Amino acid sequence: MNFPKGFFANGLHCGIKKNGKKDLSIFYSEKPSVAAGVFTKNIFKAAPVIISQKNIKNKIHCIVANSGCANACTGERGIGDVKKICELTADKLNVKPENILVASTGVIGQYLPMEKIENGIRKLCLYIPPTNRPKSAVEGIMTTDTFPKVVSSTFYLLPSTRCTIWACAKGSGMIEPNLATMLSFILTDAQITKEALSRALKIATEKSFNCLTVDGDTSTNDTVFVLANGAAKNKLISDGKNFQLFCDKLTAVCIELTKMLASDGEGATKLIAINVRDAKNICDAKKIAKTVANSPLVKTAIFGNDANWGRIVAAIGRSEVMVDSKKVDVSFSNLCVFKKGCPVSFSEKIARKIILQKVVSININLNSGKEYATVYTCDFSDGYIKVNASYRT
Amino acid sequence: MNFPKGFFANGLHCGIKKNGKKDLSIFYSEKPSVAAGVFTKNIFKAAPVIISQKNIKNKIHCIVANSGCANACTGERGIGDVKKICELTADKLNVKPENILVASTGVIGQYLPMEKIENGIRKLCLYIPPTNRPKSAVEGIMTTDTFPKVVSSTFYLLPSTRCTIWACAKGSGMIEPNLATMLSFILTDAQITKEALSRALKIATEKSFNCLTVDGDTSTNDTVFVLANGAAKNKLISDGKNFQLFCDKLTAVCIELTKMLASDGEGATKLIAINVRDAKNICDAKKIAKTVANSPLVKTAIFGNDANWGRIVAAIGRSEVMVDSKKVDVSFSNLCVFKKGCPVSFSEKIARKIILQKVVSININLNSGKEYATVYTCDFSDGYIKVNASYRT
Numbered sequence: 001m002n003f004p005k006g007f008f009a010n011g012l013h014c015g016i017k018k019n020g021k022k023d024l025s026i027f028y029s030e031k032p033s034v035a036a037g038v039f040t041k042n043i044f045k046a047a048p049v050i051i052s053q054k055n056i057k058n059k060i061h062c063i064v065a066n067s068g069c070a071n072a073c074t075g076e077r078g079i080g081d082v083k084k085i086c087e088l089t090a091d092k093l094n095v096k097p098e099n100i101l102v103a104s105t106g107v108i109g110q111y112l113p114m115e116k117i118e119n120g121i122r123k124l125c126l127y128i129p130p131t132n133r134p135k136s137a138v139e140g141i142m143t144t145d146t147f148p149k150v151v152s153s154t155f156y157l158l159p160s161t162r163c164t165i166w167a168c169a170k171g172s173g174m175i176e177p178n179l180a181t182m183l184s185f186i187l188t189d190a191q192i193t194k195e196a197l198s199r200a201l202k203i204a205t206e207k208s209f210n211c212l213t214v215d216g217d218t219s220t221n222d223t224v225f226v227l228a229n230g231a232a233k234n235k236l237i238s239d240g241k242n243f244q245l246f247c248d249k250l251t252a253v254c255i256e257l258t259k260m261l262a263s264d265g266e267g268a269t270k271l272i273a274i275n276v277r278d279a280k281n282i283c284d285a286k287k288i289a290k291t292v293a294n295s296p297l298v299k300t301a302i303f304g305n306d307a308n309w310g311r312i313v314a315a316i317g318r319s320e321v322m323v324d325s326k327k328v329d330v331s332f333s334n335l336c337v338f339k340k341g342c343p344v345s346f347s348e349k350i351a352r353k354i355i356l357q358k359v360v361s362i363n364i365n366l367n368s369g370k371e372y373a374t375v376y377t378c379d380f381s382d383g384y385i386k387v388n389a390s391y392r393t
Numbered sequence: 394m395n396f397p398k399g400f401f402a403n404g405l406h407c408g409i410k411k412n413g414k415k416d417l418s419i420f421y422s423e424k425p426s427v428a429a430g431v432f433t434k435n436i437f438k439a440a441p442v443i444i445s446q447k448n449i450k451n452k453i454h455c456i457v458a459n460s461g462c463a464n465a466c467t468g469e470r471g472i473g474d475v476k477k478i479c480e481l482t483a484d485k486l487n488v489k490p491e492n493i494l495v496a497s498t499g500v501i502g503q504y505l506p507m508e509k510i511e512n513g514i515r516k517l518c519l520y521i522p523p524t525n526r527p528k529s530a531v532e533g534i535m536t537t538d539t540f541p542k543v544v545s546s547t548f549y550l551l552p553s554t555r556c557t558i559w560a561c562a563k564g565s566g567m568i569e570p571n572l573a574t575m576l577s578f579i580l581t582d583a584q585i586t587k588e589a590l591s592r593a594l595k596i597a598t599e600k601s602f603n604c605l606t607v608d609g610d611t612s613t614n615d616t617v618f619v620l621a622n623g624a625a626k627n628k629l630i631s632d633g634k635n636f637q638l639f640c641d642k643l644t645a646v647c648i649e650l651t652k653m654l655a656s657d658g659e660g661a662t663k664l665i666a667i668n669v670r671d672a673k674n675i676c677d678a679k680k681i682a683k684t685v686a687n688s689p690l691v692k693t694a695i696f697g698n699d700a701n702w703g704r705i706v707a708a709i710g711r712s713e714v715m716v717d718s719k720k721v722d723v724s725f726s727n728l729c730v731f732k733k734g735c736p737v738s739f740s741e742k743i744a745r746k747i748i749l750q751k752v753v754s755i756n757i758n759l760n761s762g763k764e765y766a767t768v769y770t771c772d773f774s775d776g777y778i779k780v781n782a783s784y785r786t
Contacts, residue, residue, distance in 0.1 A: 041711070042710035042711045044718050044734075045710075072707075073735070073736060075734060075735040075736075107703060108701075109702060109706070110736070220703075220706075296689070300781035301781065303778065304781070306782065308500075308501075309501075310463070310502040310613075311501065313437050313465075313613075314435060314501060314612060316437070317437035317438075318436075325436050338502070341437075342466070342467070343467065343502045343503070343504075381778060382775040384778075385693050385696065385773060385774060385777075388690055388694065389693045389694065389697025389699065
């Protein structure tokens, strides 16, 4: 997997997690990077979100991220701890505290074990660069994820400069798109203006992370960072064809991560894509898709391989979008089960075969316009209950 | 349990349910009753909802209700089937079709087995009156309910007329308050104007059924009917003290049913009451309480006896209500765990003891006003998944 030039990443176990797994990561750029970010809309923003929202206005040298403790709802002390992390990291890397971004994930309402984290940061900074272990860095931000989520895309900017976008993310509970919806860090060696990078991230997020829901819960810590260090030495991107190309590649990378996050939702056995077509506007399409995606009844039916389309129709009907109930079609993949507001007789055997797949498409056609939206989610299994009834204890 | 004068109820197995349990009920009033109802807001209204919304304008003699098939999303044929039920019942009881109300619950998207239902109606009408078996009638509307839900209240209207309100309900999945939220039939021998009855039902519903959520899913069939036949011969209620008395008793009956419905939510092991106090307005209080009540993460934590208050705070924060995060307190029963936006150190042992109870109170104080709301829900267990992954098949 290609990694962009001029970046270094590493992760280790500093002692936050009790199970000995990695829990602290840094992502470092030799050159100061242009940066953009999207953050949770939750009113109880975690301390690292509050500090990073300020620092992202500056050029960025490093992201410090930990798992196992969210440092959320921790008041002034939590804010102070993030400042200490910035100061220590800046000191060790010979940059300024305001060039550091911080992200945390894990249990809400606990203070960071600062001594452990400080020791961890000292170790990581000592060998970075030249150490570069992106895989370890990704493992360091995992919580209930069952696999690390990494995507990379290498392409040529016009006229012919090779450029790489590398991105990682962690899920996998408390996930509902309300801007950013989990932690995701995106690194690229493209040379791009801050304004163009922010615009591209906004477009990509709207079509990817904001179309994801696992359980309807928006976390206090959701964060997406993108750093662009310009090491590819392409002609500066600000608009035009290269912006479009960069934006498309970034969007594709984010959609890949989104699908990985959905398929690894807590307890998930399947990825579900809900496609709403021919809506009056994108907002309506997305609202309906999300209502269906968040219905526990739909999600448990898919887990049970049951083509219970009535639950899908009921969810559409309570989405608060004014749909014409006599125009609505519903299909599993291309098997139509509901046409113009009436049941269609279909083969339960074929329906079951479709739903037994690892990826299930629910297609809803409103026949009322030209807009569409896709939302990604997962099924709802006893595994979700198991993970979440015992997460903290 | 007291049953109001002049009403007769009975239920039987007519053959809709495969397991041989009761699936058809009638509730009959000798005299034509004043009636009021509240219905689902789902756009895909079931056929019986569409017909009953018309008929409820008239005096009512009978409610016919079935379980095992919702007769929802069944187009013109579904509507025709409801009309046939009204015609047959009216014929057998010697009243008019427009004096009949119909309600159905069960699987969406299947047609009613009309022959079985017609035979069942003939049998029920033959012996009613004098047959009066309210318990059988309540059993006839149950689906995944684990116990029948009945409440009765007898009281004296001024100056001294004995009057009874009897009410039953069925849950227990696809439940989220958006007007009425399941089936509930309320019978009273009070003499009351149609306008006063409607007003009382609206007030009672707002404080009871609309404060209930099991899984956030609003059904296509939700219906509450109240019939008042005047057999108590009290002075006609229209306003004043007797209206207030009647309204209070009706509200109390509905709140009792609501608690029963929440505690019998699919897979539920506990009743959870979420109390939001000192809000700017009732709407804010209810919105926050419902967001917390619908959070799968909160519900699984309570199932796991885990005082994971961070999930409660995160749900408050994403409720879209503008709260001052530095003023919020959270308690389990009277054990404070979060005070003015900061964690409070508390005994995990005592917290666990509180959450191990059959009824758990989550108290949220916004310290920003004087209004309050309570929402009732249940925990989220592997039982919910089991019930719903296999419901239809």
